[in-house]
Amino acid sequence: MLHAAAWTNVDGAEDDPQGAAAVNVGGTKHAASLGPIVYYSTDYVFDGRKLSPYVESDPPNPLSAYGRSKAYGEAAAGEQAWVVRSSWLFGSTGNNFVRTMLRLGAERDEVAVVDDQVGSPTYVGHLADATRKIVQLPYGIWHVSAEGQCTWAEFTQAIFEEAKLECRVEPISTDELGRPALRPAYSVLGSEKPEAPRLPHWRDGLRECLTRLGAR
Numbered sequence: 001m002l003h004a005a006a007w008t009n010v011d012g013a014e015d016d017p018q019g020a021a022a023v024n025v026g027g028t029k030h031a032a033s034l035g036p037i038v039y040y041s042t043d044y045v046f047d048g049r050k051l052s053p054y055v056e057s058d059p060p061n062p063l064s065a066y067g068r069s070k071a072y073g074e075a076a077a078g079e080q081a082w083v084v085r086s087s088w089l090f091g092s093t094g095n096n097f098v099r100t101m102l103r104l105g106a107e108r109d110e111v112a113v114v115d116d117q118v119g120s121p122t123y124v125g126h127l128a129d130a131t132r133k134i135v136q137l138p139y140g141i142w143h144v145s146a147e148g149q150c151t152w153a154e155f156t157q158a159i160f161e162e163a164k165l166e167c168r169v170e171p172i173s174t175d176e177l178g179r180p181a182l183r184p185a186y187s188v189l190g191s192e193k194p195e196a197p198r199l200p201h202w203r204d205g206l207r208e209c210l211t212r213l214g215a216r
Contacts, residue, residue, distance in 0.1 A: 003077070032077050037082075041109050044189075048187055118149055123202070
């Protein structure tokens, strides 16, 4: 069973950590009681102090209430589960960074975007394809995210370039943005498992997503 339901409001979890835990921990425990699950987790279980990609054996040390709820959720999934950690997810449906930036890029001449957080934007279509392979592998933790890395500002610039939007990107710091929840400065994921699925580069995922949206 795919357990994709989650509290994903990172900043909102700071105001309501119990609510985030009820969904991400309690909900996961209930889902796991029905049988083996695929539990989708996050790069935010790490503190971002490492300067090379995090692998499955690296110990979690979340900085935020959201990150803690996802880390506890991994444990709640149980031993008969595939814990799939991914990062910076985006797709052609729902609320996500790419769709937000497309809207802002069409409305504004300039957007300010954080340029001191580094990660790997991952297209959910590629993650879905990889999940089919994961469930043929042993239970445990698997890191599955796009190849390559960038900052949010660099990702935004790529979105505008691919979508041919004339909007400038103003790089700012995390401190300048002033969000309630702490985010890891570096949260690139890698896998130490040779059999782990490898995803395409994040730019390939971006192009595929924009094509589905009719934006390129």
